[in-house]
Amino acid sequence: MNFATLLPFLAAFPSMVPAAALSPPNLFNISVATAEYGKSIIQCWQLTTPPSLATIGSGSFESQSLGKAQAVSINFFPAGLSFGLHPAPVVQWVVVLSGSTKVYLQNQTDEADTVFTSAGKNGVLLAADTADISPLGHVTETVEETVMLFMSTANGTVPEHTVLHNKACAGEDLV
Numbered sequence: 001m002n003f004a005t006l007l008p009f010l011a012a013f014p015s016m017v018p019a020a021a022l023s024p025p026n027l028f029n030i031s032v033a034t035a036e037y038g039k040s041i042i043q044c045w046q047l048t049t050p051p052s053l054a055t056i057g058s059g060s061f062e063s064q065s066l067g068k069a070q071a072v073s074i075n076f077f078p079a080g081l082s083f084g085l086h087p088a089p090v091v092q093w094v095v096v097l098s099g100s101t102k103v104y105l106q107n108q109t110d111e112a113d114t115v116f117t118s119a120g121k122n123g124v125l126l127a128a129d130t131a132d133i134s135p136l137g138h139v140t141e142t143v144e145e146t147v148m149l150f151m152s153t154a155n156g157t158v159p160e161h162t163v164l165h166n167k168a169c170a171g172e173d174l175v
């Protein structure tokens with residue numbers, strides 16, 4: 001493709017200009033498997049730590065801290081794998097790198113209690129319903145062949161947050 005054929009393409013994307021500074025910061029929301037009264041529930045949390053403008057070399061970009069990690073692994077799953085009912089093994093960030101997953105509660109048929117996660121900006125969820133607070137846990141399934149990054153938080157720390165609402169983040173929560 002020569003430059004002349006690229007021109008109409010560039011004209012169609014006027015947003016391809018350098019990003020402005022963050023003002024005001026839009027706090028990051030994530031769906032979380034947590035627990036209440038000994039049973040897993042799904043909630044939408046807003047992280048207290050705001051995103052910041054980070055710079056590496058001459059590039060500036062928006063960065064959201066997820067805190068310190070204990071261990072990090074990249075994990076490969078076939079399509080249609082069910083983990084069955086299980087508590088989170090540790091408090092961990094789950095980042096979908098490719099494919100998609102479904103996280104839901106046993107005995108809970110409300111669609112809003114199901115978190116569908118696929119790769120992208122909203123491809124992050126937190127599994128915090130460890131056995132000490134939810135002996136039975138939640139159900140996780142892969143919808144298709146999926147690759148996920150697991151990052152346990154340092155010392156099992158739960159990130160500072162406010163609870164936006166029960167059930168998965170949706171609509172306005174995920175702009």
Ligand SMILES: *[C@@H]1O[C@H](CO)[C@@H](O)[C@H](O)[C@H]1NC(C)=O
Nearest residue numbers: 039040085105106107136137
């Ligand atoms: C779902 O319901 C069954 C039957 O009442 C019960 O045995 C099971 O513990 C429930 N599961 C959860 C996660 O509460």
Ligand SMILES: *[C@@H]1O[C@H](CO)[C@@H](O)[C@H](O)[C@H]1NC(C)=O
Nearest residue numbers: 067068069153154155156157
């Ligand atoms: C984790 O716990 C150890 C031992 O108590 C402590 O030295 C370390 O600073 C803690 N790390 C974080 C990130 O809180």
Ligand SMILES: *[C@@H]1O[C@H](CO)[C@@H](O)[C@H](O)[C@H]1NC(C)=O
Nearest residue numbers: 026027028029172173174175
């Ligand atoms: C987080 O959710 C709030 C309330 O729904 C919304 O105003 C805000 O834009 C969301 N933040 C992001 C980064 O999507």
